[in-house]
Each structure stands twice: as structure tokens, then as C-alpha cells.
Amino acid sequence: MMELSDLVKLANNEWDDLLNGDDPVLLVGNATCGRSAGSGIVFRTLKNRINESGIKCKLHEVGCIGMCYLEPIVAVYTPGNPLLFFSGVHEKEAAELFESYVIKKEKAQGKVIGFLGEGDSDGHKHLGDITVMRPQERLVLNNCGLIDPTSLNHYIANKGYSGLNKSLGLEPQQVIDNIKASGLRGRGGAGFPTWRKWQFARDKDSDIKYLVCNADEGDPGAFMNRSLIEGDPHSLIEGMIIAAYAIGASTGYIYCRAEYPLALERLRLAIKQAEEEGLLGKNILESGFDFRLKVKEGAGAFVCGEETALIASIEGDRGMPRPRPPFPAVAGLWGKPTIINNVETLASVSRIFQNSPEWFSRFGTEKSKGTKTFALVGKVKNSGLIEVPLGTSMREIIFDIGGGVENDKQFKAVQTGGPSGGCLPAELIDLPVDYESLADAGTIMGSGGLVVMDENTCMVDVARYFLDFAHKESCGECAPCRLGTKQMLDILTDITEGRGSMEDLKLLEDLGKGIMKGSLCGLGQTAPNPVLTTLRYFRDEYIEHIRDKKCRAKVCKELIYYDIIAEKCTGCHLCFKVCPVSAISGDPKEIHVIDQELCIKCGMCLEKCPDKFNAIEVYAGSKNHG
């Protein structure tokens, strides 16, 4: 077995040769998001072109660098030049890029995002200086999009497993003390101090202890964990080994969603690589410490993000929570002390030991240390995966990094924390994003989904959407959650369909508070949050739905109508043909009319009406009542 220092030597040579060597290097962003944008075919195209040309050239898949809106992204290194990142590299562009930039060594053409490394930058910006990247601090995501996630050497050459090596030289208690000094709090949602959780398990005397990584990223609108695992799986594994050493666990599980096939593949490969090099298994790095790691596939139940439900699921049962205490740290998996940590928490642990607790705690605020990854999505221009110091304002995140709202529409709200969180209004745009500020505003940090909403998003519909989700995902064990979410959903459906009454608003609030107090687990205790926050910040919209029967965002079908603008209609007859219920009348070349009684508001006519006429319009309210 090799010592870590030998592994490092080998890895460093390989890495230096890659980015300072004599051969060109092509890195294709090939995580799930890249593949959805077509990077798979780009990778194959480049592979074929390299083979045909006979040029010695290195081609690697890398993870997601976070700028999903620019996918497919390819980075190219040629000797003497820095590593240049190109955006929008589809099949055709990939072939051209290879031809002109790599073979003919012409000036870089196409859309250059920025560069990294040494050499003639040719007027391009450093990747760290472009507007999307400047406010970011990538502590956890630093390898994503730069290293080949299937290469253990790439990870090791970038400080990988040096954190493990360092911690194995410490006493387990010192490892916990270091995490305490770093100020790291759980990145899965509630922000419980990581060291304290570990201390509970460490202090509990038991023959067997377990460590579980919760990678069952269930929040709709979130993909931070998926990207991290796909782009840098070893950072999670290293963090798990350190955590296991600190609490004295001999077996670990990664509970990962079955909907993430690529992440599962990368994890299994990374575990195998780590085992082969003596970084996992018996007598890790000659320290005498043993740790086995297994992957468990989740089966699609949101409630399994809850610790006790997750444990039931690993045991082979229905994923239903049980009352706490006893907490899993005392009696968890098969009755043994069990620590459950989030993916990002564990990856942060690796970075803390690769660097230092002080380094980590320099970022963030007094109570919220370090950085947080977010999936910035919805109606935002630059959607993708970002990482910022805790305490960064929503304004910086949405407008500086995110580039503002898509199509320059009016910013209305941002949703944080998924179905357990809430919607923050435009007035709170300067709110610093840290655990306490978000809690004061009625929402939670959650695992990191940030969904931006604009004037065309109906807040009542959004609240209904989340309640529908919570109701479907409720495991059915306790009555407040099972029946309460159903009641709230029915009331919200009534409001969005024009049958609401003003008393419903008070009823929603009372029910919501009751469900929060009476539910057994976190799912029920937080399920009313999206409703309560929208009632708090967007009450006007609820009132409009109820009293004026209007949906100003033009989303709720029963509260809008379609109409043909007589002056613009040329009688092209296209809408007549497409209407599935024959609600449109009019002969060709005559002005057409929609029968409001028959119209099912499917929107087909609006889509069909040619842009040059633009004769169909959607209005809030109903035609007869204004």
C-alpha cells in the first residue's frame, strides 16, 4: 500500500502535466445539467475529432462549474495559453473550436466566458472577475467543473485527502474541537451546530455507531448536492471518513436519490477508488481506523429527508418518522447511535481540514460561518449553482450574480427552503442570507434552493403548489399533517378557482399554526410556511382572488379570460382551427370572437396567433365583471 505522500507525488505530476504540459487539454462540462443541454454529443464529437486528427490531446469530463445558463461549456488549454472557457459549445461549435483554436492555433473565436491560469489572456477576463463569479467564494465548489470527477488523482492534486491525513493525526475529540472552532452549522436546513451533533454521538458509549449522509435532496427547486456529488464526489467521501473518525463510526451510508443516476455512478466509482488506495476500508492510511461506506438508493419519498424516516427507509421499512427523543445520535439506525449529515456539511468538513478552521470562519457572519451553495433558479437570467459567503444579500445574489429577472420583468419574490420555507417579497431584497435573518423573516435557509419569481407568478398558486406537494408527500402517520394539509389545500384550491371567502384567510392561518404545533416531524411542522409567508407578504393578492375574482399574474385559470382584440385580428382563422372546444367563431378574413362561456382557457389560441398580429390578449378577472 502506498503512503499518501506517494499518492500526492503521482497526482501532482499528472495534474501539472495536464495544465502546464505540451498537449492541448479539453474539459467538457458533463454533469446532468450539461448533458441536458447536449454535452454528451459534444464530448463524443471532440473524441472523434481528436482521433481523426491524430493530434495528441487530452479530453476529460468535468462536473458543473455552475453557469448552467451557458451550457454546454468547454474549457480548452493549449500550451502557452491559459485555460479558456467557452459557452454555448454545441456539436457544430465544438468541431469548429477544435479546428480553429486547437489545430490551427487561431485566435479564440466564439463566446469566451473567461480564463484561468497563466499565459496570454488575449483581453479576456479572469474567470474570478466576471460578474457572475466576482461576488462568489467557492470553498466547497472549488473543484466542480475543473477536475475530472472520475479521477482520484485530480482530487488529490487539489489538496484532496490531505484533510483526512491531518485529522487522523489528531485525537477524535480534537477533530470535533476543530469543527467547533470553524463554526460550521448543518447545511441541510435548520443550521444545527455540526460539532454538537458529533459530540452527542462521540459521548455515547456503544459497540457500533453509524454515520449517514443524507443525499436525498428532495426539495423541488434544488440541485446543489447533485452537482457537488457529480463534480467532486471524493470531497464528500473524505468528509465522511473524517466525521466517522471523530464520532467512532465503523460503517457509513450515503442515502442518495434514485433520480440521480449519474451521482450514484460517480459515488460508487469514487468509493471503489478510495478503497483501492487504502483511503477507505481497514486500517485507513495506516492509522488503525476502519470505516466501510455503502450507497443506499432512495425510492422517492420526500419525508425520507427527515432523519428518523430516513433511518426507517434504510432499515427496509416505510419511511415514516418516529417521535424524538430518543434522537438518532443516541438511538438511530438499528437502535445504535447514528449521525446524519448533509452532503454540503460533509464536503465543508473536508475543506476545513484541508485548510484550517480559521480560514473557514473568516467567511460569513458572526453566527453563520462559511459559505453556502444555492441553486439559483426560476425567473432569473443567470440560473445555476452558486456559492456565496453567508450574510450576502439577496440583492447581490439575484441581481449581481443572477443578472436580474428574466426578460427584465418586475421582481416579485424569492422562495427559499423549498416546501418547508417561504416566499420573501421584493421589499426584503436587502436581507442578508444567514440562518437568523431568514428565520426572522418567516422562512428558512433550507438546503439551498432559491426560486426567483416575477410579476407573472401568482403567489396564491405558489402557496397552493407547495401545499399540494406537502399533502402528497405527507406519510400519513399523524393527523395534523395528513388531514390538515388536505384542508389547507382544499381552501387554497377554492381561492384559486374563485370560490374563496374572506373568512378563509383567518382559517388558513389558524390551521397553519395548528399543523405546525401538532405535527410529529419536520415535514408537517414546516408545511404551512409557504402559505403563512405569502399571507404575510402578499395578502393583497389573496384578497384580489377572493373579492375581485382576479388573478393579477394571470395564472389561475378561473380568474382570467382570453379575448381577441378586434383592431388587430385579420381573420387568419388559425385560432379557429386550433381551439379544442370550438369556442372561437368567425369566418376567414373576418374578425373572430371568443365565446367566454365555452372557453376552457387552454391558451392554444394565444400561442397560435402569429406574432405579427398579436391579436389575442389575456386579462385578469372576467369579461362580464371587469
Added chain:
Amino acid sequence: MIEAKEIDFSLYERNPGELIPLLQLVQRESGFLSDESMKRIARFTGVPLSKVYGVATFYSQFRFKPKGEKHIMMCRGTACHVKGAPRIQQEIENHLGIKEGETSDDMKFSLENVACIGACSLAPVVMVNEDVEAKLSPERIKKLFGKSEKKK
């Protein structure tokens, strides 16, 4: 796809903790969980058949009917929702003549709603078998699934 009864269980140790991995194995290999395969899993693990059903029906991943040649997973995550997933779903349902959870009579298409695929920055998305189709519009649905098989 292979017959459920021919799937190799020999790597498993017959303990109840293997119930979910076995259900996943059978579904992966044979496409769905038939009554016969459920009985076989119950006998193999020693878990009562009622509990095998109890566990399998709890998780949304498990399916008790075969899926179509093209299995469409409609993402109903938040980002997709605010970017028009309900409209896309309506279009798919209209176009193929099947509803969520159904398989078309000719076994060509099946449609299922899933919580979140995690491709939020490309919303709205569907997964067709293993491929993610990104940034969908109602217009693109017809191109994606070809001519409607629906009988008027």
C-alpha cells in the same frame, strides 16, 4: 427487460433490510413489480407479503404496471412549476391521450409525475427514459413525441 422470475438474487443475504434494494432490482430489470415478483421477494426475504406491498406502495418510485416504450417523467419541481410545467403536462396529456400515471394502450408511452429531477436551471424539463429534455414549450411537445397516437 427480463422476466421477474429469472432475476438473480444470489448476491443478497435474505435479510429484511434488503427489501427496498430488491424491489429496486426487480423494477430495474423487469420494468415493473408484478404480483408474482412481489410474492417471490416476500418468500426470499421472509418479510410478509402484506408488508412487501406496504413498503412498495409507500414509495413513489415503485410501479405495478408496465411502462411504455417511452417513459415520460414530468418534473413538477418549483422551478418547473413557475416556468409553466402545468401547461406542458396538459399538452402532453392532450397529445398522447393519457393521464399522469397511465400507459397508452399501444404501450408506446407512459407518463409519470416526479418531484424534482434537479435540472432546475433548464426548466421546464421532462425525462424521456434516460434523457433530459430541457426548456420545453408546448410547441416542442409535438416534435418530441411525433404524431399523435390518440384516436379522435
